[in-house]
Amino acid sequence: MQTSNRPESTETPKPDLTTALEHPTAQHGSALTAFIYTLGSLLVCALLSIWIMQNSVNAYYQQTYHQPSPLVDLEDYPSWNLGGKIGDELYHQHDSIKAKISAWNSEIINDFNVDYAYTPEFKAAMLEKQKQEQLRLEALAQARAHEAQLNQFSITKADQVFFAGDSLMQGVAPHVQKYLQEQYAIKTVNLSKQSTGLSYPKFFNWPLTIKETLETHPEIKILVVFLGPNDPWDIPNPAGGAYLKFQSPQWETVYRSRIAEIIQTAQQHQVKVMWISPPNMRKDLLNQQMIYLNHVIADEVHKQQAFLIDSREILGTSDNVYNDYLLENGVSSKMRSADGIHFSTEGQKNIAKSIEQHIRIVI
Numbered sequence: 001m002q003t004s005n006r007p008e009s010t011e012t013p014k015p016d017l018t019t020a021l022e023h024p025t026a027q028h029g030s031a032l033t034a035f036i037y038t039l040g041s042l043l044v045c046a047l048l049s050i051w052i053m054q055n056s057v058n059a060y061y062q063q064t065y066h067q068p069s070p071l072v073d074l075e076d077y078p079s080w081n082l083g084g085k086i087g088d089e090l091y092h093q094h095d096s097i098k099a100k101i102s103a104w105n106s107e108i109i110n111d112f113n114v115d116y117a118y119t120p121e122f123k124a125a126m127l128e129k130q131k132q133e134q135l136r137l138e139a140l141a142q143a144r145a146h147e148a149q150l151n152q153f154s155i156t157k158a159d160q161v162f163f164a165g166d167s168l169m170q171g172v173a174p175h176v177q178k179y180l181q182e183q184y185a186i187k188t189v190n191l192s193k194q195s196t197g198l199s200y201p202k203f204f205n206w207p208l209t210i211k212e213t214l215e216t217h218p219e220i221k222i223l224v225v226f227l228g229p230n231d232p233w234d235i236p237n238p239a240g241g242a243y244l245k246f247q248s249p250q251w252e253t254v255y256r257s258r259i260a261e262i263i264q265t266a267q268q269h270q271v272k273v274m275w276i277s278p279p280n281m282r283k284d285l286l287n288q289q290m291i292y293l294n295h296v297i298a299d300e301v302h303k304q305q306a307f308l309i310d311s312r313e314i315l316g317t318s319d320n321v322y323n324d325y326l327l328e329n330g331v332s333s334k335m336r337s338a339d340g341i342h343f344s345t346e347g348q349k350n351i352a353k354s355i356e357q358h359i360r361i362v363i
Contacts, residue, residue, distance in 0.1 A: 051080070052086055054071055055088065057071060058072060152272045154362050155222060156363075158219065159186065160217060161177075161186065161188045161221070162191075163176070163189065163190040164262075165225060166193065166195065166226065168343065169192035172226065173188075173190045175349055175352035176356055180359075189217060189220065191209060191213065199230070199255075206227065206262065207261045211265045215269075221270070222274060224275075224355060225273065225274070225275045228277065229278050229341065231255070235251060237250070255296060259275075259296075263306045274306075275301045275306055275308050275309070277297050277308060277310050278311065279312055279343075280317045281322060281341055282339075291320050309351075315343075323336075326350070335350065
């Protein structure tokens with residue numbers, strides 16, 4: 001067997017020119033199609049975004065260029081307005097979902113803190129801290145309310161103060177009148193009358209007297225009332241029939257209405273009311289009656305948003321137990337007269353001083 005010694009052919013095959021020429025064209029067409037598709041998608045997304053966010057676009061355009069947006073012309077078409085409604089709803093849903101997620105996160109954090117992070121000791125300390133903060137806020141609110149009440153009794157030298165009450169006021173009012181006259185030349189009206197109260201208007205009608213006085217004295221800006229000790233009796237029924245028994249619900253309703261009438265009349269004339277509650281009494285029965293009247297008067301005065309001065313505190317009484325003397329700074333001063341009802345001169349001056357301290361003169 002003979003073997004040829006000629007070298008094998010190493011000639012490279014010639015490329016297919018037809019295939020080589022056709023392939024770049026196909027690639028170019030595919031890229032162009034992808035570009036057109038992408039551009040079209042972007043345009044559709046842009047138009048869809050403008051359609052949905054048209055309200056925001058209009059607002060931005062108006063704020064930036066200070067003229068109506070070109071998109072406003074499309075508002076005549078319901079299909080265009082639908083996009084704005086969809087956008088508003090999506091914004092609303094977004095805010096709602098965001099709020100729910102925030103609340104959910106807070107709930108998870110709180111649950112984790114309560115169940116795992118906070119020890120019983122820490123919880124107890126936090127609870128006590130909350131209680132103390134609540135007490136502080138309540139005290140602050142009360143102080144501000146009290147300060148506001150004090151400021152309501154500001155008057156000028158041209159204004160007048162009106163005193164209404166029984167024999168207890170007859171002893172107190174002259175001291176305040178003297179102080180206002182000598183210190184500020186302020187005039188006063190004192191109609192206090194012994195044996196009067198709110199129980200028997202046919203004997204002396206305080207609500208009517210106060211109303212008529214305020215109508216004829218527009219200069220009056222403060223009304224000081226001191227009534228109650230003459231009132232623990234059964235009273236005539238305004239509707240007729242049997243007398244209303246003292247401390248009965250019907251009696252209390254009528255009595256409260258007379259307190260309210262006085263305060264409301266004053267308020268109608270822009271007059272501020274300072275109401276002094278009855279003191280404790282030596283005789284046990286009368287003292288118990290005064291305790292009841294104190295509760296009724298204080299409650300109704302507060303309901304009518306007037307100012308109450310508790311005479312018991314001023315006279316040194318504690319726990320509603322009658323005391324002749326006030327112990328202050330180691331000095332004992334007699335506050336009550338021998339009958340266990342009225343005040344001594346020092347007692348009168350103490351009540352008067354409290355009234356004076358609440359009146360502010362604007363010079």
